[in-house]
Amino acid sequence: MKIVEKFSIKENADIIFTKHMLQSHFDEEKFIDKSFFILAFMELATNLIKHTNGGEVFLFENQGCYLLGVGDYGQGIQNVTNSLQRGYTTAQNSLGLGLYQLSTNVLYEFEIFSTTQKEFHGTTILLKPKKLQSNMVFLSEPYINEVNNGDFFAKKGKFLLFGDASGHNKKSHKTADFITKKFFSTPLSCIMIDDFFESVHEELHLKEMRGAVCLLGEVVKNNISLCGVGDLSLWLKKGETLSLKTFKSGIIGEVFSSVEKFEFALERGEFCVIATDGIEQQKMGSFKHLSMQKYSAHFIAFTMLHFAKSNFDDSSLVIIKN
Secondary structure: OEEEEEEEEOOHHHHHHHHHHHHOOOOHHHHOOHHHHHHHHHHHHHHHHHHOOOEEEEEEEEOOEEEEEEEEOOOOOOOHHHHOOOOOOOOOOOOOOHHHHHHOOOOEEEEEEEEOOOOOOEEEEEEEEOOOOOOEEEEEEOHHHOOOOOEEEEEEOOEEEEEEEOOOOHHHHHHHHHHHHHHHHOOOOHHHHHHHHHHHHHHHHHOOOOOEEEEEEEEEOOEEEEEEEOOEEEEEEEOOEEEEEEEOOEEEOOEEOOOEEEEEEOOOOOEEEEEOOOOOHHHHHHHOOOOOOOOOHHHHHHHHHHHHOOOOOOEEEEEEEO
16 A cells, blocks of 8 residues: 555645645546545545644555545544444534445445544544455555655565665665565575575675665465564554564664564454554554454554654554454
């Protein structure tokens, strides 16, 4: 899932501008139902001004379809279930049809999460085509919208690649591109993963390219093996517990010692979050007591990125959900 555009909504003029920009996207098929998509944007953007101090609107693309994400850091919704009922409203001169209408559309799935906790508060909403089904989602938000993002993700059969090249410029992008191409051109098996890391390390050093933190994973049904090098975080949501494991083994291409490995199985509804060092671990820990099992992988990725992102680095994560 990639970010096509991101808009800041703070006043009515922002809504008008963003609506125009959304309508300018020429590929009608990606909208599934463009008129409803724009209607949903207008309702959600208006709510940002009515009920919060503003927020952000995201246009995502995945599998040839557009998704709409809305996030804010307001006080949160006290009762999300009530907010989706027909006629419910906390605003004057309102019929209370907005969120109810959005949540009952036959083509789009409407997902909403809101928290009023002291540690962090706010709301995320995602509107995605119901035909989109995936238990693995990658999402990245570059530092200050930098085009040449150093974060990378790729999938080949049962294997996945995830990592972050140092820096935020063309050299970082070149390193990320090199490692990705190496991943696709190398025959992989469980016993050859260490060889892959060592080979990448040597070639990055010889070519004087940027260093990187990197992870290789193997996903077979609900059994997952992850091998990582560098400052990466692994969050496991099993039952009501969100536990943290970290990879601390240097940087390939610069200082490389060994590969650290984690193996685990996910039961129905459980998921894991693999994040680059741009994600703030303290904020991720705020999800410890919150249940996210009922949501789609797309929505979990957006919500985690919204609440845990850093303003000082690329923010990227992979969600694997059973």
